[in-house]
Amino acid sequence: MIYIHFVCVLAIVNAVFSASQGAEIKTNDRPIIGVLAQEVYNPQPGRNSYIAASYVKFLESAGARVVPVTVLFPGGGVSIERSGYSRAASLFYRLALEANLRGDYFPILGICLGFEQLTLLTSGQNLLSHTNTSGVALPLNFTDESRHSRLFKDFPGDLMKSLASESLTENSHQWSLTTANFTKCERLKKFYRVLSTNTDGQNEFVSTVEAYEFPIYGTQWHPEKNAFEFTRPYIPHTSSAIKTTSYTAQFFVNEARKNRHTFGSTEEEQKALIYNYNPVYTGTESSFEQKYYFD
Numbered sequence: 001m002i003y004i005h006f007v008c009v010l011a012i013v014n015a016v017f018s019a020s021q022g023a024e025i026k027t028n029d030r031p032i033i034g035v036l037a038q039e040v041y042n043p044q045p046g047r048n049s050y051i052a053a054s055y056v057k058f059l060e061s062a063g064a065r066v067v068p069v070t071v072l073f074p075g076g077g078v079s080i081e082r083s084g085y086s087r088a089a090s091l092f093y094r095l096a097l098e099a100n101l102r103g104d105y106f107p108i109l110g111i112c113l114g115f116e117q118l119t120l121l122t123s124g125q126n127l128l129s130h131t132n133t134s135g136v137a138l139p140l141n142f143t144d145e146s147r148h149s150r151l152f153k154d155f156p157g158d159l160m161k162s163l164a165s166e167s168l169t170e171n172s173h174q175w176s177l178t179t180a181n182f183t184k185c186e187r188l189k190k191f192y193r194v195l196s197t198n199t200d201g202q203n204e205f206v207s208t209v210e211a212y213e214f215p216i217y218g219t220q221w222h223p224e225k226n227a228f229e230f231t232r233p234y235i236p237h238t239s240s241a242i243k244t245t246s247y248t249a250q251f252f253v254n255e256a257r258k259n260r261h262t263f264g265s266t267e268e269e270q271k272a273l274i275y276n277y278n279p280v281y282t283g284t285e286s287s288f289e290q291k292y293y294f295d
Contacts (some may be wrong), residue, residue, distance in 0.1 A: 049294045138171060173220060195208040
């Protein structure tokens with residue numbers, strides 16, 4: 001059974017596996033997180049889908065290993081409604097809800113398009129609006145709900161102040177869930193608490209959420225870029241920005257440690273790990289420093 005977590009620029013579904021075997025443990029100190037690859041815009045032999053290496057580093061930095069979950073329906077453009085990625089995300093999301101309802105811990109994190117995909121899967125409709133938020137770093141406008149949130153609970157006070165006053169969260173999206181559309185949707189309001197909002201100067205939009213009753217989280221901003229992407233000048237690299245990457249990664253990997261799923265054997269585990277692939281340096285031709293490509 002696969003466990004997931006969305007992450008990514010265009011959304012990545014992460015399957016969480018437990019690599020430990022044998023005696024019962026309270027937490028899994030060898031978590032493996034599966035990342036769903038997304039389709040490339042111009043497929044080539046051996047390059048039908050990819051995973052940005054920054055997401056792998058993001059999870060590894062907090063003590064997890066990664067398994068790539070390749071897209072089964074490669075194609076040109078990525079849509080949260082009509083793509084191989086969206087179909088796989090829908091399946092994994094359903095499995096995650098079913099598992100959690102059985103008491104089988106199944107954490108999900110959605111970043112950027114992953115966040116947008118979560119809003120569609122939860123609400124059953126595309127409620128996104130166009131915003132001027134492509135390539136800009138912003139401070140977070142925290143809500144009262146953030147004070148008691150699971151996601152930000154262990155962030156130090158000085159970092160929370162920096163997140164609220166400094167432009168530490170990088171945004172690379174043209175579509176957002178406005179607070180007005182969130183408020184009008186009963187399914188979203190019942191499922192998620194809003195932890196932060198942002199604005200493009202005209203439209204206020206939801207930027208961080210966590211589910212009330214499930215270990216499901218979403219950020220419209222990119223926590224992984226601060227520490228691992230340097231190709232764009234608007235990505236912040238200050239000490240506080242790097243701490244934001246670190247604390248977000250630690251939070252999600254700690255959630256993954258609550259999952260106890262296992263591979264059938266050590267050999268099966270080893271064959272699945274992303275260590276079997278080599279990242280490709282893409283330099284300034286891409287917004288990512290490195291990518292893993294898959295058939």
